[in-house]
Amino acid sequence: MLTAMNAAIYVPDFLVAAVVRVEPSLQGKAVAVLEGKPPVVMVAAMNEAAAEAGIEMGMTKLQAAAYPVELRQRSPAQEASAHAALIDCAQAFSPRVEDTTADTVVLDIAGLERLLGPPPKLAQDLARRASELGLEANVAVAANPDAAIHAARGFAGVTIIPPGKQAERLGSLPVDVLQAAPEILETLDRWGVRNLRALAALPEVAIVERLGQEGLRLQKLARGAVERPLVPAEPPLEFEETLELEHAVALLEPLAFVLGRLLEQLCARLGARALATNELRLRLVLDATQIEDSPRDRVIGRSGHRVIDSLARSPDDLMTRFIRLPLPMLDSRLFLKLLQLELRAHPPGAPVVKVTLAAEPVKPRPGQGGLFLPATPAPDRLELTLARLAGIVSEQKIGAAEVLDTHRPDAFQMKRFSPSVPQGLKAPEVAPPSRWLSVWPSRPHARGRDALATAGQRPALHFPIMALRRFRPPLAATVEVRNGEPVRIITGEIRGEVASVSGPWRSSGDWWRGEEKPLPRINADSHGSSWARDEWDVALSSNKGVVLYRIYCKLDSGQWFVEGSYD
Amino acid sequence: MSTLHVFPSPAASRRALTGIEGVVPASRLGARPQPRTIPTGIPQVDEITGGVPRGGLTEIFGQASSGRTSLLLALLAQMTAREELCALVDASDAFDPHSAAAAGVDLERVLWVRCEKVSRFKCHVSRHPRETRNVKRETFSRVEQALRAADLLLQAGGFGLVVMDLGDIPPAIARRVPLASWFRFRRAVENTATALVVVEQAASAKSCASLVLKTQHSAISSQPHSNQQSAFSSQQKRESSPHIRVCCAGCGWKSRF
Numbered sequence A: 001m002l003t004a005m006n007a008a009i010y011v012p013d014f015l016v017a018a019v020v021r022v023e024p025s026l027q028g029k030a031v032a033v034l035e036g037k038p039p040v041v042m043v044a045a046m047n048e049a050a051a052e053a054g055i056e057m058g059m060t061k062l063q064a065a066a067y068p069v070e071l072r073q074r075s076p077a078q079e080a081s082a083h084a085a086l087i088d089c090a091q092a093f094s095p096r097v098e099d100t101t102a103d104t105v106v107l108d109i110a111g112l113e114r115l116l117g118p119p120p121k122l123a124q125d126l127a128r129r130a131s132e133l134g135l136e137a138n139v140a141v142a143a144n145p146d147a148a149i150h151a152a153r154g155f156a157g158v159t160i161i162p163p164g165k166q167a168e169r170l171g172s173l174p175v176d177v178l179q180a181a182p183e184i185l186e187t188l189d190r191w192g193v194r195n196l197r198a199l200a201a202l203p204e205v206a207i208v209e210r211l212g213q214e215g216l217r218l219q220k221l222a223r224g225a226v227e228r229p230l231v232p233a234e235p236p237l238e239f240e241e242t243l244e245l246e247h248a249v250a251l252l253e254p255l256a257f258v259l260g261r262l263l264e265q266l267c268a269r270l271g272a273r274a275l276a277t278n279e280l281r282l283r284l285v286l287d288a289t290q291i292e293d294s295p296r297d298r299v300i301g302r303s304g305h306r307v308i309d310s311l312a313r314s315p316d317d318l319m320t321r322f323i324r325l326p327l328p329m330l331d332s333r334l335f336l337k338l339l340q341l342e343l344r345a346h347p348p349g350a351p352v353v354k355v356t357l358a359a360e361p362v363k364p365r366p367g368q369g370g371l372f373l374p375a376t377p378a379p380d381r382l383e384l385t386l387a388r389l390a391g392i393v394s395e396q397k398i399g400a401a402e403v404l405d406t407h408r409p410d411a412f413q414m415k416r417f418s419p420s421v422p423q424g425l426k427a428p429e430v431a432p433p434s435r436w437l438s439v440w441p442s443r444p445h446a447r448g449r450d451a452l453a454t455a456g457q458r459p460a461l462h463f464p465i466m467a468l469r470r471f472r473p474p475l476a477a478t479v480e481v482r483n484g485e486p487v488r489i490i491t492g493e494i495r496g497e498v499a500s501v502s503g504p505w506r507s508s509g510d511w512w513r514g515e516e517k518p519l520p521r522i523n524a525d526s527h528g529s530s531w532a533r534d535e536w537d538v539a540l541s542s543n544k545g546v547v548l549y550r551i552y553c554k555l556d557s558g559q560w561f562v563e564g565s566y567d
Numbered sequence B: 001m002s003t004l005h006v007f008p009s010p011a012a013s014r015r016a017l018t019g020i021e022g023v024v025p026a027s028r029l030g031a032r033p034q035p036r037t038i039p040t041g042i043p044q045v046d047e048i049t050g051g052v053p054r055g056g057l058t059e060i061f062g063q064a065s066s067g068r069t070s071l072l073l074a075l076l077a078q079m080t081a082r083e084e085l086c087a088l089v090d091a092s093d094a095f096d097p098h099s100a101a102a103a104g105v106d107l108e109r110v111l112w113v114r115c116e117k118v119s120r121f122k123c124h125v126s127r128h129p130r131e132t133r134n135v136k137r138e139t140f141s142r143v144e145q146a147l148r149a150a151d152l153l154l155q156a157g158g159f160g161l162v163v164m165d166l167g168d169i170p171p172a173i174a175r176r177v178p179l180a181s182w183f184r185f186r187r188a189v190e191n192t193a194t195a196l197v198v199v200e201q202a203a204s205a206k207s208c209a210s211l212v213l214k215t216q217h218s219a220i221s222s223q224p225h226s227n228q229q230s231a232f233s234s235q236q237k238r239e240s241s242p243h244i245r246v247c248c249a250g251c252g253w254k255s256r257f
Helices: A014-022 A048-053 A076-091 A119-132 A145-154 A166-170 A182-191 A196-201 A204-223 A252-272 A332-345 A379-389 A449-454 B010-018 B043-049 B068-081 B097-102 B129-134 B142-156 B179-189 B234-240
Strands: A006-010 A031-035 A042-046 A070-073 A097-101 A104-108 A138-142 A158-160 A239-249 A276-286 A318-329 A352-362 A398-403 A412-415 A468-482 A485-490 A495-509 A531-542 A545-554 A560-566 B057-062 B086-090 B110-114 B119-123 B136-140 B161-165 B195-200 B211-217 B242-248 B253-256
Touching: A006 A076, A006 A119, A006 A145, A014 A031, A014 A042, A014 A076, A014 A252, A031 A048, A070 A239, A076 A097, A076 A104, A076 A119, A076 A239, A076 A252, A097 A145, A104 A145, A119 A138, A119 A158, A138 A145, A145 A166, A166 A196, A166 A204, A182 A204, A196 A204, A239 A252, A252 A276, A252 A332, A252 A352, A276 A332, A318 A332, A318 A379, A332 A379, A379 B142, A398 B097, A468 A545, A485 A531, A485 A545, A485 A560, B043 B211, B057 B068, B057 B179, B068 B086, B068 B097, B068 B161, B068 B195, B068 B211, B086 B142, B110 B142, B142 B161, B142 B179, B179 B195
Parallel strands: A031 A070, A138 A158, B057 B195, B057 B211, B086 B110, B086 B161, B161 B195
Antiparallel strands: A006 A104, A006 A138, A031 A042, A097 A104, A239 A352, A276 A318, A276 A352, A398 A412, A398 B110, A468 A485, A468 A560, A485 A495, A495 A531, A531 A545, A545 A560, B119 B136, B211 B242, B242 B253
């Protein structure tokens, strides 16, 4: 039968620790936390250094400012993040974790010796992991949860209480650690009971007569003899870090420092639960007094890529951005770079007063690619490269083209560049030509539905497909027509006599649709209204030689355009 | 008392050294290992060039309608058939996905970067009223965008083929690309499995190119035709099919077919 063993993690001065966690520069300094709304702002918590400096509970902000201490406003969001980090720390070691109070958690470590080592090592590891998460905690191991809690609250650092030695080890602790009602503590003080050893030595009947059942419970706690089952908690998997800035941040560089700190904490928490993320949500609260009047660009989808679906401005002056990643990742530096590039492309527009960063937890990418598969860019580097490319050309101009299932000319859409994992097809030393024309078709190449339909076929080998180079947008041209055929073309740089002509090919479509607004990543020239046109292939002779062009005439307006050149 | 040192003759030294196992005379070290190449998918080109070299810069240049893009699509089709990733930096936004799909290119494996006429990006700072004066605005021409994008893609690594399409950029502008940029590109792909291909109207990378392909077409028939059939008959097409001249850097024109 397993011996019950419990470890308690206690964070002293939790309110201060929650502040120091997001501002590591405050470590080792005297810090006091203020609470309340002006003008009644008072000291709600302080660390030991601040107490030594003379700060007392209940001091007003003005009084506290006279002392050499750092003053910070209390932030419930930061405390919630710190508490979540504390639970993550415990969950990294044991699935049975009791969420005792905001500053204390207890975990069941019975049976973990073979997996994680003996209790002293495990306690040291717990303290180290808490420190990695930005919390300096006391850790105590005891046979029952309450003894562990009191030891963690009373002794600094790591404490190990062997089974059966609870009363002996807890005896030296003051009765305050029991967190009893003030009147009971006052009574015990009047009796001269200062520590737990004295309380444990009192006769039980006499205590019940004077203090009731609560007195008996306190005595059992003092003896470390309270046996109760652990109540495991299953907190939701939410990973969110918040920082309220004392002074609004206007520049991106200092904002990057803030984001870096939050990302480090977030990644440490995810790492403690052996998780990664594929989506980051950044929420910025802006200074309402300095928001520009100009409408902000409401980008709905740089959809393809990792990023940004929305930029919403709510009545609360919130700016929200999403960064979606193709694969689960856990690299705070990469995330920071992506956020920097994103904010550089879409500046907030006003100073930032509060930053909230949340991550969607997912299981990390398992395994690795095949040894003999073609090399591909590392996912994180590819993502970073795409983000950097988006800084050079616009986001909608990067991605993989997808031919749409329509006869409309130049109908395609840009989609996110996320190639499938290579399947390790055995490529021949010289791969066969994948597409050839057996006979010259009526048109130099198929397109649209024809292109889709011919995919996968491989006719007899003769000539490679002759490609079209498009002019986007098509060039408006003046075309001289004789006997129904174009004989001369004049446009900006393209002009000359038609040496040879082929056509026309008439096409039309989408007449059943009205004027539709194209989707952001669909080629705007090839979507929306109906089309009807006659196409010609012409060879123009000029001083540069003969060049083949595709021209077309819009049937509704009679206007001519040069669509591209064959090359 | 003087000492006379007698040195063995070079021939004798060579004979002595070649007798030792594993020692190669320096005179034979000039033979560099053949670079790994990618077949273009056009047997005639592969027969002469052996394919596009990995770890090197290849230039495909020629006038419009000379077959540069067709050759490029054939190469892209070969690479994507091998499940390798390709990047196409399209300076003129001239790439036609329909032609590529018809040529057998797996578009899912081609990262298409479409350079814009003018790209402006501002930022570095927020639009805070006090900081507005510090907002930087940068404008890049299409060629600058293409160079920057290609640089990023080469630095990222992992792509089997990176194509910089300057095919519609006038040679006068393309020649303004500093030689240092071409040197940097060449250094970036050296000793990697990436092939860098530049499509343009006139060769401009000079000695930085490992392989230079010039495409040109022969005369096209200007016979009158009827509306009912294509102006370019099979025979005429055969005549107008691209001719390719192949050149190895620094050794002049090698062959023509």
